[in-house]
Amino acid sequence: MSYTIWILFTAALVGINCGLVGTFLVLxxxxxxxxAISHSVLLGIVGAYMVSHQLQGVSMLIGALLVGLLTTFLVQLLHQKGVQSDAAIGVVFTCLFAIGVVLISLFADRVHLDVEHALMGEIAFVPWDVLEVGGKSIGSKAVWLLGFVLAINIFVIVFAYKELKISSFDSEMAVTLGIPVVFIHYVxxxxxxxxxxxxxDSVGAILVVAMLIVPSATAYLWTDRLSVMLICSALIGVLSSVIGYMGATAFNVSISGAIAVATGVLFFISLWIAPKHGLLRKWLKKSPA
Amino acid sequence: MAHAALPGICIAFLLYGQKSLLVFLIGAACSGYIATVCIQFIVKHTRIKEDAAIGIVLSVFFGLGIVLLTWINQHEGGNQSGINDFLFGKAASLTGSDVNVLTVTAITMITTILVFFKEFKIITFDRAFAQGIGVPVSLLNGVLMFLIVSVVVIGLQAVGVVLMSALLITPALAARYWTEKLEWMMWLAGGFGALSGVAGAYISLIAYVPTGPLVIIFATMLFICSFLFAPKRGLCSKMIRRYIQRRTLRAKQLYKRGEQA
Known part of the structure; x- marks a missing residue:
């Protein structure tokens, strides 16, 4: 496959993954x-490198998973002890991120990982970083990693769809129904x-946030059904990665930055023209001609 | 806020053509203000909640900033290292004139706060009351916003865009544990910030580690100490108090039972 298609494919996978998970975050x-987690994951990656001395695949996923859960746990702990929720998030993730940066700079001569790269990502290098099995290249590493995570995400959502749905919309009812709400939160x-x-690796820590929140919020403007919203936000994620990539190549600027801008543009358009919750519709309703 | 300032700084750089603190400050203030307006607009006119609105606006603004930054890097060539350092922070690269600017800002900040202290206090704790007694709330809010933006833009050079928010929040949160009074909280927060700055810079000199993250780690350590050991609101003193209460209660109950028997 050609260079462009690999990049688009990677960006689209990022869009789908983030759209699915982001829907629940917005709701x-x-x-x-x-x-918070997109920053503190840096510490997980550095920690995984220090333990396993490699930067790929499973060890990185495990490290990130542990630190992500640690972040959630610490935030909840502080919140329970009376710290405001947003302040608790702010303290926890900046501290973990700072530790991550210090560790990187201590091992900077041996690790291929710098802060700028971690923040901005470099999707343009994805096609060259290929996975080899038995000496034969079977495609980009990032695509395999993203595909693997996508499989997990889809599996969890399909398997626990009802539980996720109820605990997202009405957590008190979920508790009375006997759904393990705290466990679902950690999942x-x-x-x-x-x-x-x-x-x-592809879009960078900060722009993951854009991919997580903006397409889901856009989908939230279009529909009232959870299942439709999940599909919508995944599609919007894919669409904005395609638009963003084309914009980036046209003006020769950062691909991940352009994708974030594209999500913003799609959100802005939806804000006006969405069928039920769009501003135009609301204004038309207010002043019937 | 620190993220939203990025496109403003880049646009200011594009328009002005060179690194200048004052121009950056104006650009950052403008884009910060636009970001706040956008957030309020989204919250007011759609069913999207505030946290998602903040996330949307900040991440899209930051993406725009990155796009502009890569654009600048390609088209202005020679100046790029300056603006990169500016955004990602390097306390060691500060020059004498930068330190002068920082000092002037600190003094302006302190005098502004001292002059408007009473007004700030009222609008922070009870906005409706402030409006009722005729305090110009929106004007003072604007002043406060401007102070925050200028601190952010100036602090960027020292610790970088990501860790700036930590320096704003953590010392203040730590100070909150020691006192109930705004005056004390303010001085304490300033003191904590200064302390972690000095400690972080000193360690970074010895250990060859970037200054920004170390400063943040020190601030967080101060926060954890306050969280655990502060005299009145700290976790330890709370636990001790609860333990004493439980013991006196049990003693009373035992005494009563003894009387009844």
Whole structure:
């Protein structure tokens, strides 16, 4: 496959993954937590490198998963002890991120990982970093990683769809029905950490946040059904990666930045023309001619 | 806020053509203000909640900033290292004139806060009351916003765009544990910030580690200490108090039972 198709394919996978997980974040009003985890995952990656001395695949996923859950746990702990929720998130993730940066700079001469790369991502290098099995290349590493995480995400969502749905919309009812709400919360945070670390290499830590929140919020404007919203936000994620990539190549700027801008543009358009919750519709309703 | 300032700084750089603190400050203030307006608009006119609205606006603004930054890097060539350092922070690369600017800002900041202290206090704790007694709330809010933006833009050079928010939040949160009074909280937060700055810079000199993250780690350590050991609101003193209460209660109950028997 050609160079462009690999990049588009990677970006589309990021879009689908983030769209699926992001939907639940937007519905549960936990968008700021994605910001936190996307930063603190850096520590997980560095930690995984220090333990296993490699930067790929399973060890990275495990490291990110552990740190993601640690972040969630610490935030909840502080929140329970009376710290405001947003302040708790702010303290926890900046500290973990800072530790990650210090560790990187201590091992900088041996690790191919610099802060700028981690923040901005470099999707343009994806096609050259190929996975080889028995000496034969079977495609880009990032695509395999993203595909693997996508499989996990789809599996969890299909398997626990009812539980996720009820606990997102009405957590008190979920408790009375005997659904393990806290456990579901941690499962969701685990999915978020995996998605973040898999998307990390391509779009960078900060722009993962854009991919997580903006397409889901856009989908939220279009529909009232959870199943439709999941599909919608995945599609919007794919669409904005395609638009963003084309824009980036046209103006020769950062691909991940352009994708984030594309999600913003799609959101802005939907804000006006969405059928039920769009502004135009609301204004037309207010002043019947 | 630190993220939203990025496109403003880049546009200011594109328009002005060179690195200048004052121009950057104006650009950052403008884009920060636009970001706040966007967030309020989304929250007011759609069913999207505030946290998602903040996430949308900040991440899209940051993406725009990155796009502009790569654009600048390609088209302005020679100046790129300056603006990169500016965004990702390097305390060691500060020059004498930068330190002068920082000092002037700190002094302006302190005098502004001292002058408007009473007004700030009222609008922070009870906005409706402030409006009722005729305090110009929106004007003062604007002043406060401008102070925050200028601190962010100036702090960017020292610790970088990502860790700036930590320096804004963590010392203040740590100070909250020691006192109930705004005056004390303010001085304490400033002191904590200064302390972690000095400690972080000193360690970074010895260990050859970037300054910004170390400063943040020190601030967080101060926060954890306050969280655990502060006299009144700290976790340890709370536990001790609860333990004493439980013991006196048990002693009372035992005494009563003894009387009844």
């Amino acid at each position: 549960r009003k936990m968008s700021m937590l994605s910001d 969701l945070m685990g999915m978020l950490s995996l998605t973040t670390v898999a998307s990390f």
